[in-house]
Amino acid sequence: MGQGWAQIVVYAVVLIALSYPLGIWMARVYTRERGDVVERGFLRLLGRDASGDQDWKHYGKSVVVFSVAFMAFLYGLLRLQGHLFLNPDHLPAVPWTVAFNTAASFITNTNWQYYGGEATMSYLSQMAGLAVQNFVSAGVGMAVLVAIARGISRRGTGAGLGNFWRDLYRSIVYILLPLAVVLTVILLSQGVVQTFHGHVTATTVQGAHQSIARGPFASQEAIKQLGTNGGGPYDSNSAVPFENPTPLSNFFEVLAILLIPFAQVVMFGRMVLARRHAWVLYAVCFTIFAIGVGIALPSEQHGSSVLRNSGVNITHSASQPGGNMTDKEVRFGIANTALWATATTDVSNGSVNGGHDAFTPAGGAVPLVNMFLGEVEPGGVGSGIYGLIFYILIAVFVAGLMVGRTPEWLGKKIEAREMKLAAIGALFVPTMALVLTAVAIVAPAGLASVYNAGAHGFTETLYAYTSQSNNNGSAFAGYGATTFSTTLGGIAMLFGRFVPLLAGLAIGGSLARKKVVPASAGTFRTDGATFGVLLLGVIALTAGLMILPALTLGPIVEGLMH
């Protein structure tokens, strides 16, 4: 286990060392007044919507209209791919239920996949449909966070939150695209495929035929990881060697999952002029991440009851990883798969490098709880931090009740309107996840999707609706696609995206109008360890308590029965 922990410590150190300068760079990108030549040309091309300051309603409208229009475009592309070019393997149209679910999934930065990519999606659909959304849906989330941060830092001097189109352009051109190019080159050097030639058929050593799926996938893999997307070209996602061939490619891919989210905490602190406060948030997110790995790694290394009772050798040594190797790859072993499962659900990534359905009860509960907390640790690009803001407001409200003062945050008074919005933002998604799970467990059409029997089947269902409601996209992948599950899931992803997004923007708009109150002796400080502990408690008490009864029906029962 020592070597396993060593990998995770090195990972954490590199993550901190890179996210800090990146955060500083990002704050600079968004606060620069004058854009480059291409930016000005692009905005002129877009017309009047792309000029001038937008208030929160206007900003939100641009986001929603753009997302819905792009969803319609993507849906059309998937339905028509059989008649279009760049389809060397002659794949037919994607069925409408899966096309709806997938379109909703990719515009909401979820990347839930009710299909096996290599057998369903043409190169055109992968490249010009899905991978474009990997950039754009990430850019939308980042833009919204920046708008909210501007609202917080306004000194009561107007209601403008910036311009959506400008923020979107800068997110993609100055942050996502350069990082994606660098990561693509690293992945290519490790062996990830990048070609327009279709499948190749090999004549194997024993004389059989083996068809091997290939495609322009390194470029997609890079943005899939960086933009907290997670939807891979292959069904087994980043477990497949053509997506993730070596321990080194794995290191960079799992680094890319958390890099921008943690950098955004630093960026946020600079944009709202509260750097110490941001470090407290950074520490809170990091603590939840560390707890997750701290549970997942030993649980998976300990192995499942079936494997322990079978008598085979599951002891970690220099010549084998041991532990629960079901649906895991030899080159990654236990530590890297447990680390990935934790990281991918601390944010809204959802890519996997091993099968979560086969995780031990305790190991599988980690990604489930991470998602249920709303992926605020530190969450999907953009969406995670505004998700965290809901909890912060609840925390300062609780603190305000305790000291008997109007709660304040970053110099702004937090009043009834903000609290209502924060409550909606924090509670809507977990409530929806539980309700949909209940519906899918009661309805016979829902039960048709369940793969494993008993408590584990309940966990599959809970995981599916938690993942889609929270826009994560990772899966207990036995859970199957039916008209019922694809439709319900598609709706969950759309509401799970836009309700918190609009609530966050509304808070930004509301705070933008408020004057700054100078801090006094009675002000509750939000830049110290006390606040960090309070925030952790609030997260655990709101969403954490909501999922506890459901956890007892799923992983806890399963863990206790064996």
Add this chain to the structure above:
Amino acid sequence: MRALAASVVAIVVFTAALGFGYPALMTGFAQVAFPHQANGSLVVRNGTVVGSSLAAQEFTSPRYFHERPSATSPAYNAAFTTFSNLGPTSPALAKLVRTNAQAILKLEGPYNPGLTIHDIPVDAVVPSGSGIDPDITPAYAALQSRRVAAVRHLPLATVQLLIRENTAGRTFGFLGEAGVNVLELNLALDKLGGN
């Protein structure tokens, strides 16, 4: 309406730049800088593509090292990868582990006197994540080495040397886990000759 007009233009621009320009440029670069990797790390023997060093393929002959179990349909389907999705307490998993372990005991037992189920490393009996995991653990390779050596009438030391040569250790000594590439190992064996 203004937002819709802007959206339509943005969709066209982003699809062109990110959906075509970016992957096309990356593919151009890849085909120049890393052509072997970019096309799937294909392994060619006597002018024929025999597989990819990144994908497991079926080996059933006792002359060869065998791969990990695969949950794809058919096994080692590199055109449709999949997990087994067998839950940790699933009876189906228990049965699969038992069946696989029995098969290994039967196959390797005659060459390894005193072999018991406790000597079988876990990766040998459970499905991999991709279904085409190209690696087995050094422990599983060691378990198979006596059989391969005996069937091919090779000294055990020769086979063990080949295993070492086809083992990728932990990167920088600590990253990931050691793995033995089965296809490359078997091709190296065939190259050696023997019957």
